[in-house]
Amino acid sequence: EAGVAQSPRYKIIEKRQSVAFWCNPISGHATLYWYQQILGQGPKLLIQFQNNGVVDDSQLPKDRFSAERLKGVDSTLKIQPAKLEDSAVYLCASSPGHWYGYTFGSGTRLTVV
């Protein structure tokens, strides 16, 4: 089975610029998550989708972050405008549903300068 695909792997942008990340989950996985992992910390949830609906976006900084999951498959996460503190690895994960662990992608490392 193919894993969770993410792109790009690395991105360097200047503050106040915009950036977008893409995720393709494992086929058939209904649930998709975006996590932010700051260096030396555990992953922190940004948003959870069930099919193409949002389950939890309570920790998403909505003034600058947005996410969508088109047709319940691929997902994009956007930051506009970026701040220095957004420098982190952005992880996408998917799960077949209840009671199952996640499969994570390799992440996108964002550096904001």
Added chain:
Amino acid sequence: GENVEQHPSTLSVQEGDSAVIKCTYSDSASNYFPWYKQELGKGPQLIIDIRSNVGEKKDQRIAVTLNKTAKHFSLHITETQPEDSAVYFCAATMDTGRRALTFGSGTRLQVQP
């Protein structure tokens, strides 16, 4: 919401020794507790998980124990090998379909050859 604390933050052992990582959680409704291993430049990988209806689970050299009364769970790695060196994260939730995993802050395990 859920809060997961993880200790120690770093752990160094000699090859062949055992390693133990401990986590506590705050929400008594949590009933699913996975452990992830993260190698440099990669996303977290699920290595073992436990549900609240069991107290212990083993898979070759790794085992997880759960004490629901005390709200803590632990990862045990026996006969450690250099390839066990990585960052380990514990996590907790009540149901991955309804609520995303909350992760601990991670333990960097170094196995000295």
